[in-house]
Amino acid sequence: MxxxxxxxxxxxxxxxxxxLIATLLSLQDRNLGYFFGLGVVFFTVWQKKWDWSYVGIGQKLNLKTIINSTWISILFFFVPGIIDTILQYYLGNHDLSSLNDTRGDFGSYAIMMVIMWVFAAFGEEVLFHGYYMQRFAKLFGDTKKVWILSGILIAVYFGISHGYQGLSGIIGVGIGSLFFALLYYKNKSNLLLLVLIHGIYDSIWLTLIYLNIDSVVNEWFQQLLF
Known part of the structure; x- marks a missing residue:
């Protein structure tokens, strides 16, 4: 079997x-679709004797990857930060109420940090780019145009999967996913680069929420632009 x-x-x-199955499950509960897809990935990698290169992890973590992920994360904080500010100005703020328990509560913050690194940084990158994007590209010919199209489709799918954040969140996450898709296209054997960037970026915002100064940063971006 x-x-x-x-x-x-x-x-x-x-x-x-x-x-298709993951999408149907997500209609019932967004986590069901995610864990179904991730389960498929882990089952396949397990049957391949833990060959993680199947989902883009073909290189070991090294100093160059750590350095690159750090400066790209800082750049990613400011560029999408500007885009998010514009989106939230016209479409309303992201709904991040699910993270309110971490405000000023170090225990909740620490637990959420672990969850974020495991299921958002690692899990989402493995599933959406290492598996979905790569498999789509290889299904339709593995050409440059196909990789671009695959990245766009997965960005739309990834954005919609964050529908709980509101319209500005959907669009913002989708745009961010396009950036990650481009990075993955350029680094097909080094998915760990994306994992680190994703984790560092989310860690910055999670820390700002814990310190309850995320609104201050958002206001700074708004003053900068408007």
């Missing part, structure tokens, strides 16, 4: 079925 399921999941077209 495991061998048959594995043989099906490594077929190029299986990614379409996985996304």
């Amino acid at each position: 495991k061998a048959q399921l594995f043989n099906y999941l490594v077929k190029p077209y299986s990614v379409v079925v996985v996304i």
Whole structure:
């Protein structure tokens, strides 16, 4: 049974079925679709004897990757920060109420930090770019145009999956995903670069929320632009 399921999941077209099932599950609960997709990834990698290169982790973590991820994260904080400010100015603020428990509560902050690194930074990058984006690109020919199209489709899908953040959140996350898609296209064997950037960026904002100064930063961006 495991061998048959594995043989099906490594077929190029299986990614379409996985996304369709994940989407249907997400209509019931957004976490169901995410964990279903991630479960497929882990099952496949497990059957491949933990060959993580299947989802883009073909290089070990090294100093160059750490340095690059740090400066790119800082750049990513300011550029999308400006874009997010414009979106929130016209479309309303992101709904981040799910993180309110971390404000001033170090215990909740520490737990959320671990959850974020495991399920957002690592899990989302492995699923959406290492698996979905790569499998789509290879399904339709593995050309530059196909990779671009795949990145756009996954960015839209990833943005919609963050619908709980409101319209500005959907668009902002989608734009950010396009940036990550470009990075992945340029670094197909080094998904850990994206994992670190994602984790550092989210860590910055989570820390600002914990310190209850995220609104101050948002106001600074607004004063800068408007």
